[in-house]
Every structure is written in structure tokens, then in C-alpha cells.
Amino acid sequence: AQSVTQLDSQVPVFEEAPVELRCNYSSSVSVYLFWYVQYPNQGLQLLLKYLSGSTLVKGINGFEAEFNKSQTSFHLRKPSVHISDTAEYFCAVSDQSRYGGSQGNLIFGKGTKLSVKP
Amino acid sequence: DAGVTQSPTHLIKTRGQHVTLRCSPISGHKSVSWYQQVLGQGPQFIFQYYEKEERGRGNFPDRFSARQFPNYSSELNVNALLLGDSALYLCASSLAVGFEAFFGQGTRLTVV
Numbered sequence: 579a580q581s582v583t584q585l586d587s588q589v590p591v592f593e594e595a596p597v598e599l600r601c602n603y604s605s606s607v608s609v610y611l612f613w614y615v616q617y618p619n620q621g622l623q624l625l626l627k628y629l630s631g632s633t634l635v636k637g638i639n640g641f642e643a644e645f646n647k648s649q650t651s652f653h654l655r656k657p658s659v660h661i662s663d664t665a666e667y668f669c670a671v672s673d674q675s676r677y678g679g680s681q682g683n684l685i686f687g688k689g690t691k692l693s694v695k696p
Numbered sequence: 697d698a699g700v701t702q703s704p705t706h707l708i709k710t711r712g713q714h715v716t717l718r719c720s721p722i723s724g725h726k727s728v729s730w731y732q733q734v735l736g737q738g739p740q741f742i743f744q745y746y747e748k749e750e751r752g753r754g755n756f757p758d759r760f761s762a763r764q765f766p767n768y769s770s771e772l773n774v775n776a777l778l779l780g781d782s783a784l785y786l787c788a789s790s791l792a793v794g795f796e797a798f799f800g801q802g803t804r805l806t807v808v
Contacts, residue, residue, distance in 0.1 A: 582738075614799075621700070621786055621799035622739070668738050683729065683752050684797065686738030 580604055580671050584687035592695050593661055599654040599690045601669030611652040612670040612684065613643055622668065628652065639663070664694045698723070700789050700800035708806045709777050717772045717803045721789030727751070728770040729797060730762060731786040739786055745770055746793045777807045 585600040603609060610629050614622040626637025633645040643654045652669060670684040701720045709715050721728050727746040731739035744752035745764035759775045768789075774781055784804050788797035 619801075621801040622788075623799070624796065627796075670738075683741045683744060683754070684731075684739070685741070688736070688738050 580609070580673060580685045582669050582671050582685055582687035584669055584690050586690050587688065588691045588693065590693045590695060591659055594658050596657050597655065597659050597663075597692065599667050599669075599692065601652045601654065601687060603650050603652065603669075603671045608673065610672050611643075611645060612672070613637065613641070613652075613654050614668045614670060614686075615639075616666045616668065616689075618665075625654070625667075659692070659694045661694050661696060663692060666691050700787055700798055702785075702787050702800040702803050704803060705801070706804045706806075708808060711777055711779060711807055713777050713807075714773065714775050715777060715805060717774075717785050717787075717805070719770045719772070719787030719789075719800060721768050721770070721787075722798055725789035725791055725798075726768050727790045727793050727795070728764055728768065729788045729790070730770070730772045731788065732756075733784040733786060733802070734780075735783070742772070744793065751793050774805075779807050781805065782807045 581604045583602045591597045612627045613625040615625050616622050625641050626635045628635045628645045636642045641656050643652055645652050666689045668689050669687045672684050703718045729744040730742040733739040741754040742756050743762040748764045762772045764770045784802040786802045787800045790797045
């Protein structure tokens with residue numbers, strides 16, 4: 579079964595500093611990778627996804643992630659964070675859906691709480 | 697455009713009771729999935745429905761059940777509530793199975 583490990587439960591960082599949130603997944607023949615953000619008392623919002631193609635994926639709010647098949651990693655990065663980026667970030671993986679399409683059921687990591695300080 | 701809507705937003709139940717959570721998908725979406733998010737954990741997949749048929753089930757006991765209606769809305773039912781069922785329950789809708797999921801804001805269930 580697929581699994582996702584988010585290596586840091588909490589990441590404190592100062593405003594305008596760069597940040598990297600780490601994610602490793604268990605290997606599979608075909609895998610699709612996602613990063614979601616969850617603000618307090620909110621649902622999940624998709625930041626970016628890797629389905630195929632270029633290993634560098636750009637998402638919303640200036641975030642990007644790099645798919646590394648050999649290291650089974652999908653780390654999320656932002657060159658300069660803002661106070662408003664304070665939230666919890668979840669890495670997720672899915673196998674190809676049995677019914678076709680690119681997204682089967684999502685398996686989430688435990689989350690990384692990003693805290694941006696002024 | 698309305699996103700995924702869930703009701704109620706919060707509720708408190710007593711152990712042993714039954715609860716029904718509701719979800720309305722984005723207009724045009726025919727698939728609904730349910731996830732449970734316990735405090736401090738990532739969401740865990742419970743069910744997926746498409747065209748009123750169950751298309752996936754996670755590792756949850758039979759106390760958990762769901763259904764999808766002709767208008768594609770969905771209900772999640774939990775019987776014989778346990779303290780451990782306290783969680784945020786998230787509903788996600790997608791055009792069909794295998795397409796991008798859009799999440800609602802969730803229902804916060806507290807079992808006392």
C-alpha cells in the first residue's frame with residue numbers, strides 16, 4: 579500500500595525567508611503526487627500536483643515542488659514566504675484510478691505546520 | 697459559483713448515538729468522496745461514490761456508511777458513535793472518478 583511521510587511536523591521560518599517542506603512516498607509503478615494547504619478551520623486547497631511530464635511543478639501562491647523518482651521525494655518550496663502562508667501543508671499520493679483518470683483515492687501524510695514569523 | 701458545501705459545520709453528539717453528515721457537490725460534479733481528519737493527522741479516505749454507486753471504501757468499520765442521491769449529493773452516516781470518531785469530516789467532489797477533487801470546509805464532529 580502507498581504511504582506518505584512528511585519529515586517535519588512543524589517548520590518555523592521568518593518572513594521573506596525561503597522554505598522547504600519535505601515529503602517522501604513509498605514507491606509504486608505509477609504515482610501521482612499532490613500538495614494541499616489547510617488554513618485554520620478550513621477545508622483543503624490544492625497547491626499543485628504532479629501527474630507526469632516535467633519534474634518541476636509550479637503551483638499557486640508562488641509554491642513549487644520537484645518530483646524526484648530515484649529518491650521517492652516530492653519536496654515543496656517557496657523562495658520567500660509571507661505571514662499569510664502560515665497554515666498546515668499536506669502531501670498526498672494516489673495510484674491511478676481503477677476507473678481511469680489520474681486521481682484515485684488520496685493517501686495523505688500527517689501534515690507540516692508552517693509558521694511564518696515577522 | 698458555489699463550492700462543495702457541507703452541513704452542519706459543527707455538531708456535538710453523545711457516545712452511542714447516530715449522526716448524519718451531508719454534502720452537496722459542485723454543480724456538474726458526479727463523484728463524492730468522504731475523508732476523516734483526526735486532530736493532528738492527515739485526512740483518511742472513507743468512501744467514494746459515483747453515479748450513486750460505491751466506487752471505493754477505506755479501512756473503516758461497518759458503523760460507517762454512505763449513500764449518494766440522484767442529485768449527486770451525499771450523506772455519511774455513523775452509528776454507535778465512539779469518542780474516537782471525533783474528527784473533521786471532509787467531503788470532496790470531482791467531475792468523475794479519477795478527476796481532481798475539490799474539498800468542502802468540513803463538519804467538525806465532537807463525541808462526548
